Amino acid sequence: MDRYVKQRMGFAFLTACAIAVVAPILVVIGLIFIEGAKAVSLEFISAVPYGGMKEGGIFPAIVGTLILTVGTALASIPVGVAGTIYLAEYARDTWMTRAIRLAIVNLAGIPSIVYGLFGLGMFVLFLHMGTSILAGVLTLAIMTLPVIISTSEEALRAVPMEFRTVSASLGGTRWQGIRYIVLPQAMPGIITGIILGLLRAAGETAPILFTVAAFYLPQLPRSPFDQVMALPYHLYVISTQVPGMPMSVQYGTALVLLILVLSMNLIATVIRSYFRRRRQW
Amino acid sequence: MGARHLSLNWASSLSSKIAGLVPGRKGKPPPPAGRSYVEFLIESSIRVLGFSTIGFVLLIFFFLLREGLPIFREVAPANLFGTRWYPTFDLFGTLPLIIGSAYVTVASIAIALPLGVATAVFIREVAPHWTREVLKPLIEVLAGIPSVVLGFFGMHVLAPLVRTTMDVPTGLTAFTGAVLLAYMALPTIISVAEDAIDTVPRSYRDAALAMGATHWQTIWRVVVPAARSGIATAVMLGMGRAIGETMAVMMVTGNAARMPISLNSLFMPVRTMTATVAAEMGEVANGSVHYHSLFGIGIILFILTFLINIVAATAIFKKRHRGGLR
Amino acid sequence: MVEKKVSAENINYFYGGNQALRDVSLGVPAHSVTVFFGPAGGGKTTLLRLINRLNDMVENTRMTGRILLDNKNIYDEDVDVAILRRRVGMVFALPLPLPGTIRENVTYGLKLAGMRDGHRIAEILEKSLVQAAIWDEIKDRLDSPASSLSGGQQQRLCIARSLALEPEVLLLDEPTSGLDPISTRKVEDSLQELKQLYTIIIVPHSIQQAARVADQAAFFLMGDLIEYRPGTEIFTTPRDKRTEDYITGRFG
Numbered sequence: 041m042d043r044y045v046k047q048r049m050g051f052a053f054l055t056a057c058a059i060a061v062v063a064p065i066l067v068v069i070g071l072i073f074i075e076g077a078k079a080v081s082l083e084f085i086s087a088v089p090y091g092g093m094k095e096g097g098i099f100p101a102i103v104g105t106l107i108l109t110v111g112t113a114l115a116s117i118p119v120g121v122a123g124t125i126y127l128a129e130y131a132r133d134t135w136m137t138r139a140i141r142l143a144i145v146n147l148a149g150i151p152s153i154v155y156g157l158f159g160l161g162m163f164v165l166f167l168h169m170g171t172s173i174l175a176g177v178l179t180l181a182i183m184t185l186p187v188i189i190s191t192s193e194e195a196l197r198a199v200p201m202e203f204r205t206v207s208a209s210l211g212g213t214r215w216q217g218i219r220y221i222v223l224p225q226a227m228p229g230i231i232t233g234i235i236l237g238l239l240r241a242a243g244e245t246a247p248i249l250f251t252v253a254a255f256y257l258p259q260l261p262r263s264p265f266d267q268v269m270a271l272p273y274h275l276y277v278i279s280t281q282v283p284g285m286p287m288s289v290q291y292g293t294a295l296v297l298l299i300l301v302l303s304m305n306l307i308a309t310v311i312r313s314y315f316r317r318r319r320q321w
Numbered sequence: 322m323g324a325r326h327l328s329l330n331w332a333s334s335l336s337s338k339i340a341g342l343v344p345g346r347k348g349k350p351p352p353p354a355g356r357s358y359v360e361f362l363i364e365s366s367i368r369v370l371g372f373s374t375i376g377f378v379l380l381i382f383f384f385l386l387r388e389g390l391p392i393f394r395e396v397a398p399a400n401l402f403g404t405r406w407y408p409t410f411d412l413f414g415t416l417p418l419i420i421g422s423a424y425v426t427v428a429s430i431a432i433a434l435p436l437g438v439a440t441a442v443f444i445r446e447v448a449p450h451w452t453r454e455v456l457k458p459l460i461e462v463l464a465g466i467p468s469v470v471l472g473f474f475g476m477h478v479l480a481p482l483v484r485t486t487m488d489v490p491t492g493l494t495a496f497t498g499a500v501l502l503a504y505m506a507l508p509t510i511i512s513v514a515e516d517a518i519d520t521v522p523r524s525y526r527d528a529a530l531a532m533g534a535t536h537w538q539t540i541w542r543v544v545v546p547a548a549r550s551g552i553a554t555a556v557m558l559g560m561g562r563a564i565g566e567t568m569a570v571m572m573v574t575g576n577a578a579r580m581p582i583s584l585n586s587l588f589m590p591v592r593t594m595t596a597t598v599a600a601e602m603g604e605v606a607n608g609s610v611h612y613h614s615l616f617g618i619g620i621i622l623f624i625l626t627f628l629i630n631i632v633a634a635t636a637i638f639k640k641r642h643r644g645g646l647r
Numbered sequence: 648m649v650e651k652k653v654s655a656e657n658i659n660y661f662y663g664g665n666q667a668l669r670d671v672s673l674g675v676p677a678h679s680v681t682v683f684f685g686p687a688g689g690g691k692t693t694l695l696r697l698i699n700r701l702n703d704m705v706e707n708t709r710m711t712g713r714i715l716l717d718n719k720n721i722y723d724e725d726v727d728v729a730i731l732r733r734r735v736g737m738v739f740a741l742p743l744p745l746p747g748t749i750r751e752n753v754t755y756g757l758k759l760a761g762m763r764d765g766h767r768i769a770e771i772l773e774k775s776l777v778q779a780a781i782w783d784e785i786k787d788r789l790d791s792p793a794s795s796l797s798g799g800q801q802q803r804l805c806i807a808r809s810l811a812l813e814p815e816v817l818l819l820d821e822p823t824s825g826l827d828p829i830s831t832r833k834v835e836d837s838l839q840e841l842k843q844l845y846t847i848i849i850v851p852h853s854i855q856q857a858a859r860v861a862d863q864a865a866f867f868l869m870g871d872l873i874e875y876r877p878g879t880e881i882f883t884t885p886r887d888k889r890t891e892d893y894i895t896g897r898f899g
Contacts, residue, residue: 239465
């Protein structure tokens with residue numbers, strides 16, 4: 041066979057594979073948008089569910105997911121950013137540093153359901169937090185850490201070494217160099233990392249199954265020791281545990297969750313590309 | 322004045338002690354005092370928080386062991402590694418679950434690997450610029466879709482499709498799960514494979530082209546083989562992701578705890594370790610044998626993913642050293 | 648004997664197993680321009696960086712000997728490196744403006760030192776830019792990004808940035824290596840002004856430059872200090888054969 045025919049066939053195969061990867065993504069998103077749009081209304085996102093969750097809206101689940109996401113941010117950002125600064129700016133190549141890196145790689149790889157087990161064992165039972173926002177948030181925060189750290193570390197390392205040297209030569213301590221030069225320059229990357237981590241936390245179901253999620257709770261929580269409904273868990277419940285659930289409600293819930301996650305994704309992308317263009321080095 | 326002076330000295334002496342704790346810094350005196358007290362506090366907390374990641378891994382492992390180890394006392398090994406998982410009848414055979422996980426994982430990689438590598442090659446070598454600009458964000462979007470949403474889609478769209486096209490009694494099969502898992506692993510596989518292709522030296526390509534190879538021959542005979550080890554890493558990471566995936570798998574695989582040993586099990590229901598934990602933990606009494614057994618599965622999952630990630634990570638670390646990243 | 652501003656005493660310096668400086672001793676008089684020159688790898692830049700302890704940041708290095716600033720060993724335990732570096736400024740081979748505006752660049756060191764007095768800061772800003780011979784060119788755009796300046800302007804901005812801290816000693820590591828002849832000339836001319844106020848040590852980027860600016864010059868070869876004498880003598884009548892070979896271009 042002529043080798044150029046072969047090449048054309050090869051490229052056609054590669055193109056087909058790429059389409060096979062991308063087309064289903066479009067189908068998933070398209071279908072959920074089309075079907076979900078039929079259910080989503082002002083009432084759907086602002087009312088509490090009733091009638092065996094078949095009627096009303098999903099307001100408590102939306103609020104629950106927002107609370108969990110914000111709580112996760114509060115708990116994970118300080119630890120994540122500090123860990124990043126330590127690894128990128130202070131850590132030398134020692135066995136301890138390698139152990140930390142290994143720990144982060146490992147944390148990133150632990151299955152989300154195992155985080156759920158851990159949260160149950162440590163926060164819910166051992167620390168007597170009960171099934172609560174606090175327990176869920178802490179579980180999600182630990183799960184989010186490796187995402188934040190690995191993404192932001194890239195951002196810190198991308199800041200040229202020379203800036204640190206210049207800062208030191210002008211009488212800056214190491215911390216001043218980090219505070220005034222490295223962090224401001226790396227901030228877009230750090231924010232991107234944080235959003236990507238939180239995006240994962242917002243969409244996860246397994247870690248909150250036994251730590252915070254409520255099957256049906258038509259009111260808003262009053263304290264961190266209350267349970268909440270959450271969008272991903274709610275979607276799981278209404279699509280598998282409740283017989284006779286109208287499809288439109290299911291698709292509507294999926295759509296709201298998808299929009300929440302995709303808009304976070306979009307924000308991260310916009311921040312990244314905007315600052316990449318504005319950067320002076 | 323006296324108090325402030327004292328506190329500064331205390332701070333600097335403590336900081337030198339902490340610095341001394343970190344190997345490799347011993348030879349050099351730490352930067353002497355003069356840094357403010359606040360700065361010392363900030364730097365110490367950064368250090369402590371940096372170390373905390375190790376603490377979290379240990380804590381996770383500790384609590385899994387604490388809640389899971391009793392199962393090995395409570396249930397005989399023959400039962401524990403038997404082929405029947407019926408906790409209500411005190412049968413805790415984890416074998417069908419382990420094999421179920423492995424089965425679905427391997428099947429998903431079999432789908433994702435060719436697709437992922439081909440797509441990575443397409444993006445890096447063939448695609449025109451605008452296509453790349455469309456593909457990359459879409460694949461990132463895929464990475465961001467919550468697994469429960471994919472599971473939902475799998476239940477309502479993919480499963481009926483599998484049922485009718487394969488003419489099987491239920492569409493909730495190992496295959497359905499494998500397809501979903503493949504798509505969830507694809508973003509990881511594609512991006513790692515892309516990096517691997519990226520590191521193939523320009524000169525390899527040029528040499529092949531100069532000898533009269535077509536672009537396709539160059540890709541197929543030179544670029545992809547040279548990126549082998551990176552692609553292997555991608556597979557490891559994809560496997561780690563697939564083994565640990567919970568919700569999507571639970572929603573589409575039918576969850577029958579039977580041994581998937583024949584090839585046509587691919588189109589029968591199967592039950593994974595993760596799905597078992599997720600489905601049953603809500604219904605067990607804390608501290609019961611069944612409860613301990615689910616934590617036991619957690620231990621297996623933890624160790625498995627730990628090993629997979631160590632292998633994948635050492636490959637990545639090696640690459641870093643070669644690349645001279647710092 | 649003239650009082651030495653900076654003295655190196657028996658400096659040995661190692662990068663891992665490689666010795667970069669071998670038993671180097673010399674004294675630098677105040678208010679003059681001292682040149683460290685010689686072929687690459689001779690140790691001149693290393694010695695320069697040791698004077699404001701920038702090499703503290705380099706891992707796996709070892710030093711013996713003392714470096715005195717006003718007769719005080721800067722490697723003593725009780726020396727605050729940040730304060731030392733304010734007293735001993737450094738300008739690098741490449742212009743390295745920090746991200747931000749011209750104004751932010753020049754006042755960065757003052758901010759680090761905790762200076763808050765806006766009036767005083769503005770004064771210092773103007774004074775250092777004037778001293779670095781760049782004030783007239785940029786006084787109308789102090790708030791534009793430093794990266795918008797030309798290479799020569801950036802380097803003078805970097806000099807101004809060091810001068811803003813009113814250092815006692817100014818170290819320059821091939822400050823004109825990336826510059827065109829006109830910008831080079833401007834920097835060299837400003838050195839002659841600056842030495843009235845500061846003690847200057849420079850690693851030049853050519854022998855011609857060394858000869859033009861040196862009050863005294865030290866020739867380094869493979870980690871050894873070969874010869875250290877007034878500039879008027881060393882470039883016209885070198886005593887050591889190796890110095891002569893280097894100056895006349897027979898090696899290096």
